[in-house]
Structure formats: structure tokens, C-alpha cells
Amino acid sequence: MRSYIICFIFTLTILTSCQDVLQPTPTDIRIDDLTLKTAADAPLVRIGLYSAFRAMTSSVVIAGDFTADNIKHNGTFTSYQEFGTKQITSTNSDVQTFWGGVYRTNYVANFILERLPNVTGITSDSRKTLTAEARFLRGLANFYGVYTFGDIPLVTTTNQATNQNIARSPKATVLAAVLADYTAALADLPDDSSTGAAYLSKRVVQAALARYYLYQKNWAQAESYATLLISSGKFTLVPDYTSIVNVNFTAESIFEVGYTQNDDPATLNTLFVSRREVIPSDQIVIALNSTESGTRVATIAFDVTKQQGNDNGWTVKKYGTAIEGNANIVVFRLAEMYLIRAEARAQQGKLTGTAGAIADLTVLRTRAKGVAVTAAAQADVLLAVERERWYELAFEGHRWYDLVRTGRAQAVMSAFSPNWNSRYELWPIPQAEILRNPALQGSQNPGY
Template identity: 80%
Template sequence: MKSYCTLLILSLLLLTSCKEVLEPTPYDIRIDDLALTRAADVPLVRIGLYSAFRSMTSSIVIAGDFTADNIKHNGTFASYQEFGTKQITSTNTDVSDYWGRIYRTVYVANFILERLPAVTGVTEANRKQLTAEARFLRGFANFMGTYTYGDIPLPTTTDQSTNRNIGRTARATVLASVLADYQAALADLPDDSSTGAAYLSKRVVQAALARFYLYQKNWAEAERYATLVINSGKFSLVPDYNTVVIQNFTSESIFEVGYTQNDDPATLNTLFVSRREVIPSDQLVAVLNSAESGARVATITFNVQQQQGNDNGWTVRKYGIAIENNANIVVFRLAEMYLIRAEARAQQGNQIGANGAVADLTILRNRAKASAITVTNQADVLLAIERERQYELAFEGHRWYDLVRTGRAQAVMAAFSPNWNSRYELWPIPQSEILRNPGLQGAQNPGY
């Protein structure tokens, strides 16, 4: 596999000059600098683990929002044009970048899990925490990988001879490994991180399990884990939705990827703001400006001077630069837990009442000063939840995954783009990976 033999072992991916502007090499650590032979190495390797994971998060936003109906192409990059026109190919650079970032995270996690048991002088508490962090982030990477690409390789070692020829693993097996990693992490992580939402805790794992079971359609468990997070009392919705857009580490943040002025690549800010490579789609602009969305229109902003030709004049506000205090990428926040619980309750036929789906939606809609929900039957409530997720979580990397997992992608996306095809419910396996890994040859996703 390229991701193990070249990208991960030898060096970080060498990017074109444009991509270097958007995504420079992380300042804090390079993967080929990792060493874990003594206790003093543990803090740096931990940074390396979080750094590898951090590189994934902008790709999650690109996959979740660019593949779906939240954006339209407005620039010059061919990869984003493919997303905008719904003509995605296996040679798309963002498709291969995301793959590489997933396996970079998996590699560092496997590196830790292999080496840490033999390192002397590490306190048992530190050993348990780093092991749990490695297992959770490996599990999360595999979770995103299988819902992006389908059946994917499942490496559990750093051995090159083993990893260079791994074929695709059935999604059910991948998800079983994800669940095992999550459960192991849940047992050993602290209840709450002493350093806030930038690091892992049991609450993060509970939020991940709520999302995991939602995707699995295990409604009872999705509701249970979402409720555990909601009832923990550790998080609260900010009164003004605008705060979610313009501020890092709000009171509702469960886990987010933090940046400082020294290491901020400003990738999403560059794409959305300075280069305007992609802009909010006309359809999203319309719904965010509706009474149903309410204050969620704060996610985007309008400048009449930019309105010309294909440019509708609207810009995503959610990602700035570090000095602006909104450069972070949120992985989990409390509002998603209410949305997960609402969907799980509705799917179990529990729409109305104090503990019904509509009650959870109303909490978010009151915060957004949006119009009241009047529907009560299951089908209409589920559609209301779908819309609420688009309003509330726009540009946080959920939309495409939501449409696919609910079976709504074809209906929604065919109406959005004449080029939509059901094959886009999965991204292609990167062609570069197929050429380098014999185990993937002849195993491309259908239609690519």
C-alpha cells in the first residue's frame, strides 16, 4: 500500500505548490521522526498521533459537504470541480489525500500499540491513556474510511511486507474492529479531559458510539449513548448560534481539532474565503435564509461585490484563521447529540411528548429562533430531522454521509445535479493505491 510503504514510512506526501499553500506539512511532527523506545518519547508520539488525526478532519468536511448539495465550485482546482459538477474520478487528488490521511492515522496508532508495551518507565496511567487514545483514533479513522470508500484494507501492524498487499475487508468486519477499539478506549480514558475538548475522554467515545449506532440503525443504543452525553452536564448549548460559527472551544464542544497561530494551515479558510474555490450552493443559501433555519444563516455571509457570473456572493463563515478564534474543526458537539437522539427516537416511533423526537428538535430550533415544528407523523418528523441536520451541521462534514446512510442520496442529489449517479454514494478507491497495492487490483468500487 502506498499509504504504508511510501506516504507513511518514508515521508509525508509531497504536494504541488498550490496544495502546499492550502495544506503545508504540519509543524509539530513528521511521521518518519517518530520513535518510541523510552518514556521520554511518549509525549512526542502522542502529539504525532493527534497530528495525524488532525490531518483527516479537513478531508471529512470536503467529503461530507463537497460530495453533497451544500457547495458549488467557484474556482480553478480540478478536484473541487469534480465535486461541484458531480463527476468524481478515481484520480481526484482529494480522494487520494483523504485515503492517505486515514491510513496515516491508522499507522501511527498501530505504531503506538506495537511499541508502547515494551517501553519501560511509563506510568501505568499514561500507558493506559495513550493506548486508549490510539485505539479510539484508529477506530474513528476506520469508521470514516469504510463509510467513505466501502470495504477497505484493515491493517493492524506497521510491517511493510504485510501491509503492501492487503486487500479490501468487508465493512461488517471493519465496523466490528471499530466497535472493539471504541469499547477498549471507553474503558480506559478519563471521564473528562483535563485539557478540554482538544483531547479525548469517555464523553468523546460516548458521542462516537452514538454516531456509530445511528449509522448502524441500532436506534436504542444510539439514543442511549446520545442521552449519556446530554445528561452528563459537561456540555451546554451556547445561547447564540453565531457563537458556534465564530468561536473555538465553545461550551457545547465535545471534541474539536485545535490550531494556534503557529501551526494553523487555514485550509478550509483558504478554500472558502480567500480563494473562494467553493461557495455555498444556491439551494443551501435558500434554506439557510428560511424561517425554518432561523439563526443558522450565520453560517454564511453575503457580499454584493462578490456577486458576479457563477458567484452568488455568499461565503462560508465557519472557518477562519487561528487569530480569528474560529479556525478549529469540530468533530463532535452537543447539538449533534440532540439530533442523533431525535432521529433514534423518531425511528422507534417516539415522535411527540416530553421525551420525543420533536422535543429534541425544539431545543435546537428555540436556540436558532426558528419556526416551530408542527408535524407529528414519523415520515414527516424524519424529514424535519434531515433538514435540521443540514441547517445545524452545515460545513461540518455530515451532509453526504447523512443522505447515503438514510437512503435519501439518490432522491436529493438527482434533483440537485443532472450528473448525479448512485456510484457517488461511495468515493472511488484511489487509482494510485490500486496501481501500488496488488491486493486492491480489480477491486474498484462499481462505476469507477
């Protein structure tokens, strides 16, 4: 994990332009005494924390949508060809990037948690908030990491000797640490962010807990936290679904990572639009054009001039450039809370009535001008939830995680690709990490 430490130092060098911050060299570099010595350093380190997490979010979209049945490869990059053909390898560059994003976020968070207690001149409220932000984003990074890679190293220090030889911790241990981080953050974050959905608040943690408990199959808790968000009155569904596609920071956004014209990397826009390196699969095109999906077909667009050979002419439209006003990546939004509550209620047998799963699905189906939900039996309602998540959250990084956690991956994906194998229910540990970290040797995920 040495390279992630170097990257963080380089980031802070750019942010601070301080003469006493050394340029990184290709050796182990300690971050001690370089930054976060005074109260004036805290805002810059906070920027570094959010930037580290922000850089990871495109990896979540790639994992959630590219591993599943939402895309087909249309370009020349080997890494995306592996996702398109379902022949993922441990040397895939995007696998390495995601792993790096998890531990870069971890490192910055741990740096703050270690150093902040010794910094004087910071107000009590500012100290509590920054500590809570570090804990929450560390927890969320580990949440994504453990559901992507399975057992992962649980990194709680910036000590390099420790981190260069650290074994994988069991999934349950990592998830317990995630819950501890969420719980601590919930206690100390403000009820609402004064700067909107770009920064953390208790509402964001509640949304994360709703998703956490859904994945854990704790249906009562998932329903409870989703209801807190829905009933808070702080967020409202936008009337027209096309706003979700075309506008940053809508009224239903709980947390999203934002980009400006100056710092927009246009990563997803480049993949989906300018290069069209991947395009919507025929399956998602059919799904989004269905009467159930309704106006959510706005997620994609058709151009007959691009329809040739393997190209079906469809393009993902959810990510533009910053100047187009829809470059952001949504982490949590209100519609997901309705879907979490619908699934949790269906799993508890609460199907009909104002407090039933069908009522929650109907809210989203009505917004999208789709046909009414006709499912009646519990199994059918759960399949309706699965489809609704497919339509509503397409290209927001959910599909693969949903299929795996519900045990539906093998059935859906084997029908999608003849190359699908159950090993793809986890990504491989990057080969470079196994070579670098002696404690990881011999512990690759099965089948890789």
C-alpha cells in the first residue's frame, strides 16, 4: 500500500504548495510531521479526504454495472473487454484502481484520526466533525471493498511496516468495523450539511445504514433507517426522472460527489459518451424501453448513425461533463431509500397497503409514468423490486452487488454470458498487491 501513501503526499503537495512538503520519491515515505500540525492544515486535509473518496466512486460504478449485465464492450481497452466478455483477471487495471481507491481513502482517514487529537487551535465542533467524516468515509470505503473483494485487510493505522505485511480479515470482522465507524459518525455529524449533498451529515449515515442492513438481511433495521430518510422531509423525489440524468444535486440527492469545470476528470463521460468504450447491453436497452420502466429510458439515448456491427447505437447519458451540469456521481438518493424499504418490507411479508412494498414501488413507478405493479405473491414482489432497482439505479453502481447479495447472480448472468462463472461474484485480489504484500500470498479469491 506504499504507492497510495505517495499519492496522498503528492495530493497534499498540490493542495498546499508548501515548500516544506517534500516531493515523493520511489521509496517508503513517512507522512509524519509533513501536514496537519496546525489548525490551518485541517481544511486542506479534509479536502484530501473527500478527494480520495471521490476518486473511488467511478470504480464503484464500473464494478456495479460492468461486472453485471448492463454493458457490452465497444472499444479497445483490455480491462473493459474483460468485463464485457466476463473473463476478468487479477491483472485487470480497473481491479487495481478500485483496490487502490479503498486503501487511499483508508490511509487519509487513518492519518486524520491519528494526528487530529494532537492539533491545537481547532474548535471542538470542527474536531468532532472532521473525526466523524474520517470514520464514515473509511467505513464506506471498507463497505465497498468487502462486498467487491470479500475478505480484505482491515487497515487502521498509517504505520508502513504494519500495512506492508497485513493479511485479509474475515468479511464479518470488516463489516463489524464498518458498523462501528458508521455508529461513531452518526453521533458526531451535524443533522444536515450546511453545504447540501456534497458533504456528510447524519442523513448520509442513516442512508448508509439502510443499505448496510439491507445487505445484511436485517430487514427491520433496513426498513427503519430508510423510513427515517423518507419521512425526514429533507428530500423529495423530483417530478421528472430526466432530472436525475441531466442535473447535479437534485432535491432527492442525499450524498453525491461533485465536480467543477476546473477539476472534472470526465472519466465516466469519456467511457460512456466520447469514446463509447462500453455501451448499454441489449438487455438493459430492452428493460429501459419497457412500459414498466417508463421515462427511465432517458438514462440512455439512441443514435442511428452509431448503429453498425456490434454497436447497437445506444449510449449511456447519466454522466456528462461538468459544463453540462451532470458530471456528479450519486452515492445515495431518496429513490434508493424507497427501494430499500420496499425490499425490506417484502422480505417481512408486508406486501400491500400503505405500509407495504407495493406502495413504495408504486411511488417510483408513478414518477416514471410506468405501468402499475401487478405482482401479488411475495416472490413476485421481490422480483418486481429487483427489476425496479434495475430501471431506477441503472449505471449508478448497484446491479452486480444486487444480484450477488440476493443470490440471483448465477441465474441472471449465466443467461447473459456463456463465460459467466460463479467466481465473478467476487473480484480478484489484484496480482500486484499479492506480489507486494507477503501476507496476501496464497490467499487469492477462488478461481483466479
